[in-house]
Amino acid sequence: MDDHLAIVYMTPEVQTTCLTYGLCTEKEETLVLLAGYFGYENFQTIAHVTRSIVTTRKDKSKDRVEVDPEQMSLAMTEADSAGLNLVGWAHSHPHITVNPSHVDLRTQFNMQTLDPRFFGIIVSCFNNDAGTQRFQVTCFQTIETEHGQIERVVPLLIRPANPGLLVTDGLTQVQAIPRQLFKEEAEGFDNRQCGPTTGLAAHLCAGIHTHTLSNLVDKMTGPMLTHLKIRYDTNMKQIEMLDKRRGTRSSI
Numbered sequence: 089m090d091d092h093l094a095i096v097y098m099t100p101e102v103q104t105t106c107l108t109y110g111l112c113t114e115k116e117e118t119l120v121l122l123a124g125y126f127g128y129e130n131f132q133t134i135a136h137v138t139r140s141i142v143t144t145r146k147d148k149s150k151d152r153v154e155v156d157p158e159q160m161s162l163a164m165t166e167a168d169s170a171g172l173n174l175v176g177w178a179h180s181h182p183h184i185t186v187n188p189s190h191v192d193l194r195t196q197f198n199m200q201t202l203d204p205r206f207f208g209i210i211v212s213c214f215n216n217d218a219g220t221q222r223f224q225v226t227c228f229q230t231i232e233t234e235h236g237q238i239e240r241v242v243p244l245l246i247r248p249a250n251p252g253l254l255v256t257d258g259l260t261q262v263q264a265i266p267r268q269l270f271k272e273e274a275e276g277f278d279n280r281q282c283g284p285t286t287g288l289a290a291h292l293c294a295g296i297h298t299h300t301l302s303n304l305v306d307k308m309t310g311p312m313l314t315h316l317k318i319r320y321d322t323n324m325k326q327i328e329m330l331d332k333r334r335g336t337r338s339s340i
């Protein structure tokens with residue numbers, strides 16, 4: 089057995105969280121840490137990702153995202169309490185291609201020094217280079233060559249953790265996204281309060297904060313709730329249809 093990572097299996101719930109979070113903002117990169125476990129299949133090292141951990145971003149910008157050591161440590165504790173390990177990280181590339189940047193390759197390389205099986209995932213969104221907007225996802229590791237650091241693509245497969253069983257905490261993982269964005273806004277507001285705390289400047293700060301929170305409710309929480317209601321109705325119709333089909337079969 090070697091530590092050469094051959095394939096990554098990801099649950100649909102984690103995939104939904106990564107894509108939903110990526111779609112929440114087209115002006116900043118988003119970051120999700122991935123928890124799961126490593127194993128072996130046909131004498132090859134494989135990774136299973138079963139849980140996403142949405143973290144506070146240290147640097148919020150369109151083409152840069154940093155993994156904060158403190159957040160990394162908190163995520164490790166969270167993963168550990170669920171009997172899992174941190175196995176990878178995922179971030180979004182709004183309006184840019186899915187390929188890892190030099191910074192991404194370096195960050196990934198540093199992660200691999202802690203565990204050579206650690207991997208990175210990039211979700212490209214809002215990118216309409218081809219004339220239509222589409223998602224692109226890549227899974228990669230970094231290898232060092234005489235020409236510098238380059239990407240090694242790792243196959244990524246989406247499949248349920250327990251085939252045939254419903255995952256009950258699927259929504260809990262998606263729920264973490266609005267909670268995290270509200271938390272980041274609240275922390276940003278508290279930091280700004282270190283400046284003007286009285287007078288017009290303070291009112292301006294409070295006004296901007298209220299506007300941002302309203303935007304989050306209008307443009308993210310509201311549509312997310314609508315989407316979940318539609319998904320719930322669709323699921324109930326499917327259950328009804330399958331029940332009818334089972335009834336028809338058992339009466340034959």
Ligand SMILES: [Zn+2]
Nearest residue numbers: 181188189192
């Ligand atoms: Zn990147």
